[in-house]
Amino acid sequence: MLLIGTVSVSWYLAVGAVLFVLGAVCMATKRNLLGVLMGVELVLNGANMNFIAFGSKVLRPEGSLGLDGQLIALFVIVLAAAEAAVALAIALNFYNNHNTVDVDRANELNG
């Protein structure tokens, strides 16, 4: 049934939602800083999946985002790279000071 059905926007949205949830769970449960950053990437890419699906003229002939969708996705990819670079630099700085990248060890400041 799945193989013969027509692919519609909602299929892509489902993949995007799964990516988002995986990313959110990853952010919440991973104790390793790099794992948390991977979760962030998953969340961003889940959103990207939505943008691209919404932007497709094939999937959505009416009311599609058009090129906007693809362009937003491109911008987000670039931004995710920049954010990851900064976050990794901060992680290195944290490692230099604490000899660990375990986020639970960041407990000196208790809000």
Add this chain to the structure above:
Amino acid sequence: MEPTTDFYQLIDALKADSANSLGLFMPEVTLCVFIALFLAVRLITTKLDLFWVALAGAVVGLISSNPLQLCSGAVESEEMFTGLLVHDGLTVAVRSILMLFLVLFLIFTKISGVPDKEDGADVYSLIFGSTLGMCLMTSANHLLIVFLAIEMAGVPSYVLAGLIKGRKRGSEAALKYAIYGAGAAGVMLYGISLLVGLAGTAHLPTMALQLAEIIPAAGLGEQAVLCLAAVMIAVGIAFKLSAVPFHFWAPDVFHGACAEVNAFLSVASKAAALALLLRLAVGLGSVPLNEVEIPQILEVQHESIMSEAAPTQLVSLEDQVADDKSAEPAVVEETADAPANDTEAEPAADDSDEEPVAEGAAEETIDDEAQAAALATRLAIKQAHDEALSPVRNFIGLLIAFFAVVTATFGNLAAYGQTNIKRLLAYSTIAHAGYMMMSIAPLMMTLGTDHAGAEQAASALIQYIVVYVFLNLGAFSIIAFLRNYVGSEEIEDYSGMVKSRPSLVICLALIFFSLVGLPPLSGFLGKFAIFASLADGYSDTGSMALLILLLAGGINTAISLFYYLGVIKTMIMGEPNEEHHLGDRPVGDMEMTYVILITIPTVFLIVCWQWVAGFADEAVKNFIS
């Protein structure tokens, strides 16, 4: 042949648009140029002190954002860069506030000496980059820019939080800020993707139009998705505003980062986030008038009516005009007959507009009539759209009201247990974010029904921001100078400070009382403006939420008095404790001059309050249509 000319026309239009936009974009361009300069200098040498260059950059930015144009009348709202950004009074006002803050802030960092010569170039480029993002936040008109601007403002701030090398707490603060920030941004982006997908556009005014059409017919599923998207976007903005329950980062980051960075985060970041919230709330909650077109269907119908009524006249109009210019008066009479019975004379007027000969006096009166009629039509359409958007406004208004009450109350209550002055001020910042958000609730409730009320609420927010810039910059600069002097940021180490540094303590007391909102200090005026807009909103709409907000605001003001007083009491009544003084830099003349200059507006803003209120009124004039 046809596609190529289209292409050239497109390029020409884009060129004209970019040239026009760049003129309005000068403050941001200035920041970009100086960022590039700092980075280039950093490649060559680390010895140069770039403070004067940075200060020059900030001053050029302030001049080119031209706050004085608000004094000479309201700024027209106009879109830049094909609708990605918008330039109106709000942009000018908040951008000018940000640039003014940047100037004051750079002087402050120079005096307190936190970015040393070696770090100067890096720190200045980060600060300028973050400010660039904040400027974009104030002028965002497209959800892509909303997201990009939030990230542009956020990412450099993560680094700034860990500015001082080799400090465990600094690195921890940067880490927490970066993780929470990235998470909140991810959630916000997902919310944006849902909203954009439903509306089929990311351009805010178009989106409002689309929503106005979608919402009345929306099923339960669509409503749920819209609410989810709105809440997710709210998460991102609440993080920037450090609104409860997304405030966890604020006390930790403020504790771990140095006081200079705190000043930057608590003032510039908040001001920009509030401007963005204002823009998003108003942008989604109402359709701007100049975005409303007479719909195509209506026009077509209209044209068919016209051509049925007077087919020969229209034909003859075109023919005669093309043939002979001397036939103008006759043509005018003919066209005057045609639309006379019809109020929606837009198409006919448009036709004659395009003709080169449309200059006669009679023509103009017809033109005026036609325009007035078209305006009336557009107003009616706008009102219909605004009517359809009232669930959106209610939802946003209640959401923000909820955030505001919780934030203000929690911030003030949590401030009591603090022993560290920076932590205390972090909670105070949170509480003030709550007060400022309060003004958006009456704005949303009265938007679309009571124009003056909505403007008053938006203006109150701008007034509060103006006051708040000086208050928090003053508070954090005093903390930074005291840190240099005492070598501590614990409140108990400041005990008896009044004996050695009386004027500093007096300035801090004035600033704190102003933060509480005691008259006649400036904080009182800001709070009064917001509470007045709440009260007016309540008497206009009778909305219970506004009454609750007003009560919560009043109670919170009373609560907040005591923890500010506690700090002042320790400084004045406590026993001096000189052996705790481990700092190496005395509070010199430079420091005192700076603190006094920053405190002056706190005390004397009441004298020129008219000016501040006028500035804020002009700022929001063309923003709400």
